[in-house]
Amino acid sequence: MKFLAITLIVHRPDPITGVQKPTHDRFREVLDNALLAEELGFDGFGVGERHERPFISSSPTVVLSHVAALTKRIRLFTAVTTLSLLDPVRAYEDYATLDHLSNGRLDLIIGKGNGAAQRDLFQVTPEDQWDRNAESYEVFRKIWRQDKVTADTRFRPPLTDAEVWPRPYQRPVRVWHGSATSKESVDLAARYGDPLFSANVTHPIEPYAELIRHYRERWAHYGHDPAQIAVGAGTAGIHVAPTSQQGLAAYRPIFESNLAFFKRAGLPVVFETLEDFVERSSALIGSPQQVIDKVHRYHEQFGHTVLHLHADASGLTESQHRASLELFQSEVAPVLRREIPDPPFVWGPVLPAPPLTQESVHV
Template structure:
């Protein structure tokens, strides 16, 4: 299995103390964590994108440019590029720039986003979010893969003989599709033979497994090579302590604060995947995707989910409201105590020499010969 550190760059105040992290400090920690993740042997570092709420990831390509300049080996990614909101021409330009700056260490994840307020903010109709996603994705593919592009669509002006610059570092970089609540994303990925990343953050595993299973069925139905049907999985937060009981008690204030904050948003109860299905930290640890516990328990949980999902990539996130030293301690313990336990049981060809679609500049060690 491969491992990724994801930061969506949430920046709400502490739910207990009310203290807020200054934006400059919060953004610097993103860069610091990317450097640490590379040092610890994580395979990938991803930055999210949101344009509403208490989040600082409205310009993920700027952040990734800084990460590219501060690292030399780790693969860079997005989590997700909210392609429904964006002009594919600018996306191609911006992300190819990151690809060049990193010398070919970029792969991206695209999606429609999980924040409804982004659409009116940017003057778009949320009822057309899937139409935007499909059209923008197909145009982005054309722009990354070729020059002198002529194109017509429904939601933006046509193009005549367009070439975006810079070009990608070594041909078009791989595009993954973020999957959270609907079949649309996994069907789009399967149609084009692309991999997916399941959010696996807020709902019971069954809600995500049905989408993963449908993806694999559709990928095969479209006649694509199953070797390329890679699956990634998110998680419901990461926190480690010597025992699971200690981890639960220490993480409880932050988890309860998260639930209160979600409740305060007053989401439509019918809106699936907007708030956690697990009201207590005990429930999240016992039945949900939260990776909270001892290193041994967290490794067991990843393997348990792997038995359901068969995923190749595990993405994790640490809560930014922990003390910076504690955030680093959690990441270090995860890399040193959890990852080896999982990798002893699960292998993958993802990003190895056998994965011919991997990012051209990715030079991670520890490649393994076959998928589990």
């Protein structure tokens, strides 16, 4: 199993102290968390893309380029690239450049995105966002694979023998499809034989498990090899502590503050108590063995081989957050790596095989 640390770069007051960091300091925190993730042995670091309050993750390519310059090994993920809002040509240019600068460490997770404010900002309607997402991905995918592209598009000017530069480093980049609540993203992933990444953060397990089952059905419908399926899944929070009692005690004020925030904002509340949140959500809160058991319980439903954790402290102190991630990597991750397989592809740059030489043909 592989592990990612992911941030959506939420920018609101700390749920415990009530203090909101300056924007500059919040970005610095993201970079520090990326360095920590690499130091502790995470396999990937992801940055979301949102274009509305309270997020400041509107430019993931810029943030990930800086992370690429500071790190050497860790793979870089988008979480998610909102192709329904973007011109696929411009998106390709940005991500192909980032891929070169990072020496092929880029993986994309794409999706239509959520939020009415960002739809309004880009003049995208709920009725056309799925069509926009599919069209943008199809154009993006062609550009990454073809030197000249012709596309009769609805949502941007058509392309005729268009050349887009720079040409890619990875051939092609791996694209995951982010899925939260809808079958459209799941079907798009299955159609192209791409991996799926379940959000898995808001609800109990059942609706996410249902979508993943649908993905597997559509994968078979499109004639792909079942052995090549790869599924990733998110988590709703993390605090690994030496004992379950310590984990609950540290996380309780965070949960209660977040619950109060949801109620004030008129947002739907799915879990009314911390105990219910720990039991029925995807949050990993408790002792190392509790976390191991919970990941296995989800794996039985999902069959996932990649797991993302929160890169941000999210109300924990910096020392608590670091200790939690250290405990995860020392006592949880090694067990899960042994007991749950990796995705069915090399965790590295997607590069074409070198051409056969006469010498290699005769060997």
